[in-house]
Amino acid sequence: xxxxxxxxxxxxxxxxxxxxxxxxxxxxxxxxxxxxxxxxxxxxxxxxxxxxxxxxxxxxxxxxxxxxxxxxxxxxxxxxxxxxxxxxxxxxxxxxxxxxxxxxxxxxxxxxxxxxxxxxxxxxxxxxxxxxxxxxxxxxxxxxxxxxxxxxxxxxxxxxxxxxxxxxxxxxxxxxxxxxxxxxxxxxxxxxxxxxxxxxxxxxxxxxxxxxxxxxxxxxxxxxxxxxxxxxxxxxxxxxxxxxxxxxxxxxxxxxxxxxxxxxxxxxxxxxxxxxxxxxxxxxxxxxxxxxxxxxxxxxxxxxxx
Amino acid sequence: xxxxxxxxxxxxxxxxxxxxxxxxxxxxxxxxxxxxxxxxxxxxxxxxxxxxxxxxxxxxxxxxxxxxxxxxxxxxxxxxxxxxxxxxxxxxxxxxxxxxxxxxxxxxxxxxxxxxxxxxxxxxxxxxxxxxxxxxxxxxxxxxxxxxxxxxxxxxxxxxxxxxxxxxxxxxxxxxxxxxxxxxxxxxxxxxxxxxxxxxxxxxxxxxxxxxxxxxxxxxxxxxxxxxxxxxxxxxxxxxxxxxxxxxxxxxxxxxxxxxxxxxxxxxxxxxxxxxxxxxxxxxxxxxxxxxxxxx
Numbered sequence: 001x002x003x004x005x006x007x008x009x010x011x012x013x014x015x016x017x018x019x020x021x022x023x024x025x026x027x028x029x030x031x032x033x034x035x036x037x038x039x040x041x042x043x044x045x046x047x048x049x050x051x052x053x054x055x056x057x058x059x060x061x062x063x064x065x066x067x068x069x070x071x072x073x074x075x076x077x078x079x080x081x082x083x084x085x086x087x088x089x090x091x092x093x094x095x096x097x098x099x100x101x102x103x104x105x106x107x108x109x110x111x112x113x114x115x116x117x118x119x120x121x122x123x124x125x126x127x128x129x130x131x132x133x134x135x136x137x138x139x140x141x142x143x144x145x146x147x148x149x150x151x152x153x154x155x156x157x158x159x160x161x162x163x164x165x166x167x168x169x170x171x172x173x174x175x176x177x178x179x180x181x182x183x184x185x186x187x188x189x190x191x192x193x194x195x196x197x198x199x200x201x202x203x204x205x206x207x208x209x210x211x212x213x214x215x216x217x218x219x220x221x222x223x224x225x226x227x228x229x230x231x232x233x234x235x236x237x238x239x240x241x242x243x244x245x246x247x248x249x250x251x252x253x254x255x256x257x258x259x260x261x262x263x264x265x266x267x268x269x270x271x272x273x274x275x276x277x278x279x280x281x282x283x284x285x286x287x288x289x290x291x292x293x294x295x296x297x298x299x300x301x302x303x304x305x306x
Numbered sequence: 307x308x309x310x311x312x313x314x315x316x317x318x319x320x321x322x323x324x325x326x327x328x329x330x331x332x333x334x335x336x337x338x339x340x341x342x343x344x345x346x347x348x349x350x351x352x353x354x355x356x357x358x359x360x361x362x363x364x365x366x367x368x369x370x371x372x373x374x375x376x377x378x379x380x381x382x383x384x385x386x387x388x389x390x391x392x393x394x395x396x397x398x399x400x401x402x403x404x405x406x407x408x409x410x411x412x413x414x415x416x417x418x419x420x421x422x423x424x425x426x427x428x429x430x431x432x433x434x435x436x437x438x439x440x441x442x443x444x445x446x447x448x449x450x451x452x453x454x455x456x457x458x459x460x461x462x463x464x465x466x467x468x469x470x471x472x473x474x475x476x477x478x479x480x481x482x483x484x485x486x487x488x489x490x491x492x493x494x495x496x497x498x499x500x501x502x503x504x505x506x507x508x509x510x511x512x513x514x515x516x517x518x519x520x521x522x523x524x525x526x527x528x529x530x531x532x533x534x535x536x537x538x539x540x541x542x543x544x545x546x547x548x549x550x551x552x553x554x555x556x557x558x559x560x561x562x563x564x565x566x567x568x569x570x571x572x573x574x575x576x577x578x579x580x581x582x583x584x585x586x587x588x589x590x591x592x593x594x595x596x597x598x599x600x601x602x
Binding site: 043047049051096099100102103104106107108110111112114115118119122232233236239243271272273274275276277278279280281282283285286287290 | 340341397400401404405406407408409410411412414415416417418419420421422423425426535539540542543545546576579580583584586587590591594
């Protein structure tokens with residue numbers, strides 16, 4: 001019931017946002033929200049902490065940028081190319097990472113992501129420290145000009161809704177149930193006959209692909225693939241967003257992305273203090289507020305009912 | 307040949323830092339089961355305390371006070387170790403019953419805070435540390451090449467620290483109690499040993515080791531807020547390659563990977579920054595528990 005209300009709220013807010021907020025900023029938030037939802041699918045529902053999701057977010061941005069700029073792909077095809085790249089990359093990273101568990105898993109994903117970061121820094125087509133610039137927005141289906149802010153906005157919102165729908169569908173399917181069983185007790189899931197590694201790998205690939213979708217879309221919005229998107233601190237930020245909003249809740253990551261994104265935006269004038277503040281939020285969340293905003297609300301609601 | 311030997315020595319120079327840092331991580335991980343993400347930040351902190359002690363105290367406090375390199379070598383590990391005590395007692399202690407992930411996330415938050423604080427006051431591109439002692443300036447003739455005295459000192463000094471740590475943990479009575487505390491905390495406590503105190507001191511020791519590495523690095527690399535940020539990820543890869551099973555594994559794989567990185571710089575420079583990560587992939591494929599790790 002709460003989820004249905006939240007969904008309607010999100011839909012209304014999303015559809016009306018460009019009329020009272022700066023569209024580019026809202027689109028940025030939508031990309032981060034999708035990124036956080038994709039990350040949450042892995043940590044919140046399968047219990048796997050990936051510290052390398054920036055590789056998918058940033059990697060897809062570079063591929064999308066390259067194919068639209070140099071090969072003249074249409075924006076939709078470009079986004080599909082970037083997302084397809086992370087589908088493959090997610091398969092490779094996932095295959096390697098699921099060989100280790102717990103914090104080792106986090107360290108392995110972090111180290112693998114660092115390879116992508118250095119590639120983004122060193123490969124000839126990526127523009128090094130400056131990033132890949134001048135990516136054209138192009139035309140959707142050949143006739144909708146994406147340089148029109150409203151057209152671009154609703155295109156991005158549609159992508160967000162599709163990604164969000166896929167995640168929602170995944171969580172509330174038998175597959176999602178098995179993931180949660182693995183999160184709760186891996187050896188029990190194994191003894192029930194589930195091929196645990198297979199499920200983990202699938203979850204990793206879905207999560208990586210949708211993180212890539214978010215990154216690819218971001219490249220088209222900003223017409224720019226930035227090196228910071230692939231940096232490990234971006235992987236940390238997406239964890240923070242998920243944690244603030246509520247780990248393992250459907251709408252938590254969306255709210256977390258909006259909160260953290262808006263906060264970083266408001267505080268950007270204070271330079272490096274942003275990092276100090278984000279770090280402090282991190283510490284406070286881990287110490288006292290582990291359920292996140294949505295998690296705490298759900299707890300209050302369920303307590304009132306019982 | 308000379309180029310290769312020179313790069314090997316420089317690689318060893320990097321390797322001792324990898325070894326010291328992965329050793330500290332291994333000690334902390336062994337006892338607390340926590341990956342200290344803030345380890346790189348503590349290394350950075352060590353270098354900055356040395357820099358501030360040498361260059362800024364007089365300017366900031368108005369009294370003529372300068373803490374030289376040798377004094378820093380003792381003072382800094384103590385200060386960083388003290389920070390370690392505070393972090394363990396005030397924060398980490400409350401997370402031991404939870405998933406390990408929370409320890410990692412907490413220390414990540416601490417990393418952001420420390421990095422942000424120093425970025426506010428110091429240039430991100432780095433400040434040189436001018437306090438390298440007179441007695442260690444100049445070069446040494448090694449027969450095949452001239453090598454900076456300080457770097458040679460850093461290599462020898464770190465090796466001594468690493469092997470002393472190994473000896474302490476593997477071959478002394480206190481070390482065996484520590485290992486007993488790792489193996490079975492409840493039973494060890496029942497024998498009247500103060501396990502929580504041991505945990506605090508171990509965390510402080512690991513943090514102090516990172517601080518010490520920072521002081522040693524200060525005269526070689528420029529001191530910058532981000533100096534630990536990228537290093538820590540390489541050290542994570544070193545840890546995955548070495549495996550967390552043994553202290554010696556952390557030391558040896560740290561040294562070896564520094565060497566390999568140095569040699570890659572001769573053979574194919576663009577791969578130097580990623581070769582360790584590719585090696586990690588290979589190790590994961592064939593020996594997922596790491597080269598020295600025990601399969602659990």
